[in-house]
Amino acid sequence: MVTVQNKSRRSSDILKFIAWVAGIILLNVLAANFFFRLDLTEDKRYTIAPVTKQMLGSLDNEVVVDVYLEGDFPAGFKRLQQTVRETLDEFRIYSGGNLRFNFIDPNEISDQEQRTEFITNLAQKGINPTNLRATEEGKQVERLVFPGAIVRYNGKETAVNLLRGNLAASPDERLNQSVEGVEYELASAIRKVAFQGNKVIGYITGQGELEMQQVTDLLGSLQEYYRVARGELREIPTLQGLDLIIVAKPTSQFTEADKYKIDQFIMNGGKAVFFVDALNANMDSVGAGGMFAVPYNLSLDDLMFRYGVRLNPTLVMDLNSGFIPMVTGYAGDRPQTEMINWRFFPLLNNFSEHPITRNLDAVYTRFVGTIDTVRAEGITKTPLVFTSPYSRVLEPPVPITLEEARMEVNPELFQAGPQPVGYLLEGAFTSLFRNRRAPAGVQDTQVKEQGVPTKIAVFSDGDLVRNEVNPRTGQAYELGFDRYNNITFANRDLAMNTIHYLLDSEGLINVRSKQIELRPLDRVRVREEKTYWQLLNLVAPIVLLGIFGVGRYYLRKRKYERF
Numbered sequence: 001m002v003t004v005q006n007k008s009r010r011s012s013d014i015l016k017f018i019a020w021v022a023g024i025i026l027l028n029v030l031a032a033n034f035f036f037r038l039d040l041t042e043d044k045r046y047t048i049a050p051v052t053k054q055m056l057g058s059l060d061n062e063v064v065v066d067v068y069l070e071g072d073f074p075a076g077f078k079r080l081q082q083t084v085r086e087t088l089d090e091f092r093i094y095s096g097g098n099l100r101f102n103f104i105d106p107n108e109i110s111d112q113e114q115r116t117e118f119i120t121n122l123a124q125k126g127i128n129p130t131n132l133r134a135t136e137e138g139k140q141v142e143r144l145v146f147p148g149a150i151v152r153y154n155g156k157e158t159a160v161n162l163l164r165g166n167l168a169a170s171p172d173e174r175l176n177q178s179v180e181g182v183e184y185e186l187a188s189a190i191r192k193v194a195f196q197g198n199k200v201i202g203y204i205t206g207q208g209e210l211e212m213q214q215v216t217d218l219l220g221s222l223q224e225y226y227r228v229a230r231g232e233l234r235e236i237p238t239l240q241g242l243d244l245i246i247v248a249k250p251t252s253q254f255t256e257a258d259k260y261k262i263d264q265f266i267m268n269g270g271k272a273v274f275f276v277d278a279l280n281a282n283m284d285s286v287g288a289g290g291m292f293a294v295p296y297n298l299s300l301d302d303l304m305f306r307y308g309v310r311l312n313p314t315l316v317m318d319l320n321s322g323f324i325p326m327v328t329g330y331a332g333d334r335p336q337t338e339m340i341n342w343r344f345f346p347l348l349n350n351f352s353e354h355p356i357t358r359n360l361d362a363v364y365t366r367f368v369g370t371i372d373t374v375r376a377e378g379i380t381k382t383p384l385v386f387t388s389p390y391s392r393v394l395e396p397p398v399p400i401t402l403e404e405a406r407m408e409v410n411p412e413l414f415q416a417g418p419q420p421v422g423y424l425l426e427g428a429f430t431s432l433f434r435n436r437r438a439p440a441g442v443q444d445t446q447v448k449e450q451g452v453p454t455k456i457a458v459f460s461d462g463d464l465v466r467n468e469v470n471p472r473t474g475q476a477y478e479l480g481f482d483r484y485n486n487i488t489f490a491n492r493d494l495a496m497n498t499i500h501y502l503l504d505s506e507g508l509i510n511v512r513s514k515q516i517e518l519r520p521l522d523r524v525r526v527r528e529e530k531t532y533w534q535l536l537n538l539v540a541p542i543v544l545l546g547i548f549g550v551g552r553y554y555l556r557k558r559k560y561e562r563f
Helices: 002-033 050-057 075-094 112-125 171-180 182-194 212-222 256-267 283-287 301-307 491-503 508-513 523-528 530-561
Strands: 063-067 099-103 130-136 139-145 148-153 156-161 200-205 227-232 244-248 271-275 291-295 309-311 315-318 321-331 334-348 371-373 379-386 391-394 398-400 420-430 450-459
Touching: 050 075, 050 182, 050 508, 063 075, 063 182, 075 099, 075 171, 075 182, 148 182, 156 182, 171 182, 182 508, 200 212, 212 227, 212 491, 244 256, 244 491, 256 271, 256 301, 256 450, 271 491, 301 309, 301 420, 371 420, 450 491, 491 508
Parallel strands: 063 099, 200 227, 200 244, 244 271, 271 450, 315 334
Antiparallel strands: 063 148, 130 139, 148 156, 291 398, 309 371, 315 391, 321 334, 379 420, 420 450
16 A cells, blocks of 8 residues: 555656656747846836837847946946946847947056057047046045947947936936936947938028038038938929938028928928027127127028027026136236136036937037027927026127126126027928918929928027137037037037937937936945944844754754654
8 A cells, every 4th residue: 555655656746847847848948939028127227128129130240349348346337337238238139149249448458558559549439538536435446447338330330438417417416327328328329330321411501501611520420320411592492302401500591482492391291400590699709899799680580480489689698608718917928818707608507308308418509599489389399408597688789798708797687597598399380381372483382381290499509510620720629529628518419319309209319218216325324334234134144044944953853753
């Protein structure tokens, strides 16, 4: 009888073992054929956007990413480093193995000459080192870090700056903003080198717009993603065939035919970005002894009004502003120059929570005006950029002299509050030429009175996209670069984000809206309770394990004592 029971138990154990093995094999087969990943975090920090997955799945060849954020870092940079590693690992999986990444520490190069050459090469590619100062265990620690990466694909490469965010934010907040932007920065770089865009952008000229040398940086950046064309509006019979047009700082009047071409382009679904100055003000005239800023006669008011905004003929002065060099005295026959706050050049650091402007750094403007909204049926108007709360709005004619920079500031005059200087307009626009005949001199005389849904962006500063030009070499500086203070502002990021959104609002640009909540530790409590928490985490598990072992021992002893 005992023998039969033993055989029966043995058979049951063998069947259970076979069932477990079969279950494990089946689970592996299912996992191999049905891929899925679960992100249980509240803010979905490990979830890759569908548009990114689609792009990665479309790669034909291998993408190689060399990340230079490697080494022994403080906790904040360690978190950024870990996020980059985890994101690239996700990218590798969704790319079907068409992505490979390496983490490289430039500081590990032992030979000083080779390390210097390597660092110089990285800087030429756009990856500049950051001198990191941090406090660790009550001591100041300083390290040279390289928060960037190089993305390569089929012989093309581009640099990625991983340390982004607003410089006005605290170091912890800026690192958190950088973490939020990791997926977008890496995916955008892969898109740049691996996919050639087929959309066409038209840079409109003929009304005194910025010259090509003054928009070299913007147009060069756009050519990495899109095809860019240039032409005089009056010589182009129609704008159809373009996907987006850029109007940058016009200074002469638009004819009715000019406006008709723009209007009908938008009615047919075309996108447009306007960078327009309402008043005529420039530093060349100011430097010659002062000037009065008066309105331009652009004849664009009715077009903008119909679309839902009004460019006010005003100038904004802002206490949060840029600096210009001024002669403040002489040492012998040598002029002494100082950087003086110039309140006609507001620094815009007040943005809406929109994918275009999220986590954006400050933007440098020159002689900016204000924008109001007016009623336009079916149009959604989103303010994008504001001046600081300490602004002042001046009506024309506005006297502008360099003496103003030397005057003592009266804070009571700067109480106008944040002023919107950039708007996004979305919807089906109504034509300016509704119930009107097409003007003379146009090719298409069939007026489309009601448009299809599209998008427009309007900024009240024509110089927002103007890059400075080196007066000695004639070479264009980077857009947003302040050569007097050696600072690069986020003008190019704002312009590029705007155009990306207009051309692909449901695409990669929306990855910028990813938000990760910052949960900082209480540093005072950490320092005061450090020993307690170390003991709790190291000793308590051992004690609990010992109690469990002793308890189990006595339970087994009592159970088998009767035998």
